[in-house]
Amino acid sequence: MRKKILIIAGIIVLGIIGYLAWLRFSPDKFINAFYLVPKDALYIIETDEPVKQWQSFSSSPLWQHLKVHPKFEGITKNADFIDGMISANNGVFSMFGSRHVLISAHMTKAKDYDFLYLVDIKHASKSDLIESQLINLVKQSGYTYTTREYNGAQVHEFTDKATRDVLYMSFLENNLSISYAPSLVEKSIDAWKVPALQLGFDEHFREADKLVTTDGMCRLFLNFNFFDKYLGVYMDDTSDVKDLFKSLFFSGFDVNLENDNLMMDGYTLLNDSTSGYLRALALSGKGEHEAQKVLSDKTSFMLNLGFDDFETFYKNLENVMKQDANAYAELQGNMKKVEKLLKIDIRKNFFGWIGNEVALAQYHSDVLIGNKVHNIIAIKASDIGDAKTNLDLVEKQIRKRTPLKFLNVDYHGYPVKYLEIKGLFKAMFGKLFGKVEKPYYTIIKDYVIFSDDPKTLLVTIDDFIAQNTLSNNEEFRNFNDKFPKQTSVMAYVSPLHHFANFKGYLSSESWKDAKKNQDYIKCFPHTGFGLSGDGAKFRTVFSLEFKKWNDSLETIMPADTLTVEADTLSEMQLFLLKNFQQNMLSTFYTETGQVKTVAEMDGSVMDGSYVEFYENGKVRLKGKYRNGLKDGVWKYYNENGSFDKKEKYQNGDLKNGNIFNRIFGG
Secondary structure (H helix, E strand, O other), rough: HHHHHHHHHHHHHHHHHHHHHHHHHHHOOOOHHHHHHOOOEEEEEEEEEEEHHHHHHHHHHHHHHHOOOOHHHHHHHHHHHHHEEEHHHHHHHHOOOOOHHHHEEEEOOOOOOEEEEEEEEEHHHHOOOHHHHHHHHHOOOOOEEEEEOOOOEEEEEEEEEEOOOOOOOOOEEEEEEEEEEHHHHHHHHHHOOOHHEEEHHHHHHHHHHHHHOOOOOEEEEOOOHHHHHHHHOOOOOOOHHHHOOOOHHHEEEEEEEOOOEEEEEEEEEEOOOOOOOHHHHOOOOOOOHHHHOOOOOOEEEEEEOOOOOHHHHHHHHHHHHHHOOHHHHHHHHHHHHHHHOOOOOHHHHHHEEEEEEEEEEOOOOOOOOOOOOOEEEEEEOOOHHHHHHHHHHHHHHHHHHOOOOOOOEEEEEEEEEEEEOOOHHHHHOOOOOOHHHOOOEEEEEEEEEEEEEHHHHHHHHHHHOOOOOOHHHHHHHHOOOOOOOOOOEEEOOOHHHHHHHHHHHHHHHHEEEEOOOOOOOOOOOOEEEEEOOOOOOOEEEEEEEEEOOOHHHOOOOOOOOOOOOOOOOOOOHHHHHHHHHOOEEEEEEEOOEEEEEEEEOOOEEEEEEEEEEEEOOEEEEEEEEEEEEEEEEEEEOOOOOOOOEEEEEEEOOOOHHHHHHHHHOO
């Protein structure tokens, strides 16, 4: 009897060993998970250590801060579910080892997207036992279970009794396809059946996959064929980025997170069948990005273009544009239009002195009035003397065509001039730079600095004199050191300081949402990326720094608080009022012609600074209007220039004028 039991036990043991051996060593029919990702993926995250890397990432201050945002709730819920499901039962999953996981984002509606998860269950996929245990594991978590067939595959549906959310799951060979969107699991099944629907079937994606290393916590791929749709969730007009993305196929990155700094290093593949500025830049070498040495430390956005020299870049641009007859005709037409109008030679009068860097920048604003974000263009000159000579010649040609109302002025030793040219920067650098028209300009060191706003130009001069430049900002310097010294494109944004300017780009609904969620935007003091071209692709480096934003540091004084305010008009503001009158309404004394009043206008309404002068030129009173009503502190002076009194207004009403004058009067 004992002998029989031993024989039966031996058979059972051998059977178990044989079964495990079959699981481990029988021929594999595995499929790469990328062949199950639908080709319309917006972006894809890949990791081989999902639990380990998720634990590392989920414990970081960055994720702890972001995960409570509604847009991340879906990722949190799905990732936590997969983590719990796979890690909860060591007996079932111990044979899996490291697991290959893909997370891809896809549009599910015109203004919404969802996620598809693909988990490689490896050898365990050979056993129906594993599938049944996984299903039972989910059912035991409180889900109602149903199943259905789709295109030859079984789709398992788990309904959360409390929320009524439905989790969809399908076993596709060695991969588990999971999503809260049924259409994504179905599209994954379709891709399994039809290679043309697979992301992994795309030759450009396969090239990106080969280029990107696997040393970091995960890899990230961006699909520019569809990425504009993702941005369309947050932006009303994506036409500009859509045109840009036509020049690109995929970006792939090796991603690391260290000390609240997210670093991504990889490559971006160019579409060599399309015309565009990026292709021309990729063919034109690299340049050092140094405009930060002359731009104010108030810079919250900066885009640098670098090349061996501008002549080479523009020749490459023309050759690239020839592939698109309409684009080339537009490029040539823009150039000829400016040249014919002014009777100048753009190649001689501009290209000849432009060096190896052109930068577009914007300064931070506390509040953006309307939707106008002022721009600065800083062009590095190869010969600053040649630049001055040619710009003077262009100015003379402009004055011949139309007498300029603006006379050149000197501000702290820096000449401020005006070029009434429309379409010049668009012709040379594209649509993005085309927003600067009829600019003011000055020269600082080896840079010619243009701006569509005189005040922005004067701020640049003041801060350069005081050496309050971006390059002297220690935080920026440390961040900038993460990027190559020479690039084809270098972009920098400080969401913390640029926040108010976002109003100029976002739809009204997105702007409301941004204000409501500003602590999830202002928590990034520095972000940037660098592109270094070699013709067919860009080496691409992206960095993002996290620092929790504390709104208590931004104190707002109540409107009815009585305070001692600084002089309502600074030296710069007075200079602007007297010399730059495009948005000013002035009146004059009849007999002498002296300025009587100067008012800053918003259309036909007084909005901003207001100054009234005596006939001898002394200031009589000064203050500010807001939407046509007196607001804030108004100061009055005697004819000899001595102070007379102050008054405090709020929305046109005088507030405690007598008390204010007794306490703070001269």
